[in-house]
Amino acid sequence: MNESSLPSLWVALVHYPVINKRGDTIASAITNLDLHDIARAGRTYGVRGFFVVTPVADQHALAKEIIGHWTDGHGAAYNPDRRDALSEIRVVDAISDAAAAVEALAGSRPETVATCARYCRGAVSHAAFSRMVRAGRPYLMLFGTAWGLSKGVIEGADHVLAPIRGDTDYNHLSVRSAVSILLDRLLGRRETA
């Protein structure tokens, strides 16, 4: 697949509404390396855009400072590859703002796809979602920080994706790992060997 025929897949890293260890809905803080790792993985797999979702004004400022260092500051000259990846990040207040931005850019409303470490009834398999994505219409994948997306976000999404499973009973990947693995499963170039 060349870059002009990349699927219309968009990623949102959600900091609100997510849950904490006790299941309470919270707004989480931005983690510097989330932005770096997800931007770089998104760029590697041809994701169309990466949204950082937080309604907290201070966190908008922090995200823009991190991005600015690598897109305008010393980091841009030091590491142009990282500039390319981070320049595609958009910071928005809410998931609905990310969806509206995708609609404006892609020309039609994206279907939202929630991700979760647990299996939800009716969850779409990674193989099935890979075929859906390659069929051409826009999808906005939602990844939760902290202990994951709130129940309301999962129930309100158009689809829920099946969880990632290793071959153990341990299931506590970082969101950075989860995004990377799912993008590889959905869009990675398969070997013929």
Next chain:
Amino acid sequence: MNESSLPSLWVALVHYPVINKRGDTIASAITNLDLHDIARAGRTYGVRGFFVVTPVADQHALAKEIIGHWTDGHGAAYNPDRRDALSEIRVVDAISDAAAAVEALAGSRPETVATCARYCRGAVSHAAFSRMVRAGRPYLMLFGTAWGLSKGVIEGADHVLAPIRGDTDYNHLSVRSAVSILLDRLLGRRETA
């Protein structure tokens, strides 16, 4: 696959000898989230052990402080899942020490498998290496921090693995993403859908 039949796969995160942007051999600094993300991915996919390789004494102390916070300190009670993952990290001076530790634990010398973002002649495909791993003998995978493993490490390894490819010409994943994706390709549970 249940946990008693997990393959004998071991991971080393190498901080020396690695290269910087200019290609000089350096010792890189430990990154906190490398330890967390790789330990959690390793535990998810059933890796037998995770070595942090650095000859720098201060860096041993730093690694042990990070690990100790989550295995003995406040973090252990707050997040037992993270304790489980981080308690499996071993800090060693050199790749040869990691190989010796695997030999002592697994009963035979592991073959070393270098990873690299570029394609090397004779590189083993992910599918072929997955079959090798499942055949039972021990393998020690080597991942480089900074700009990657030194030429000497790559040339001295028993095998070199093919690079990860997305469907674009951009190829700058974080080491956290690269480890996660490769473990999923090698050991992830495949869907039937």
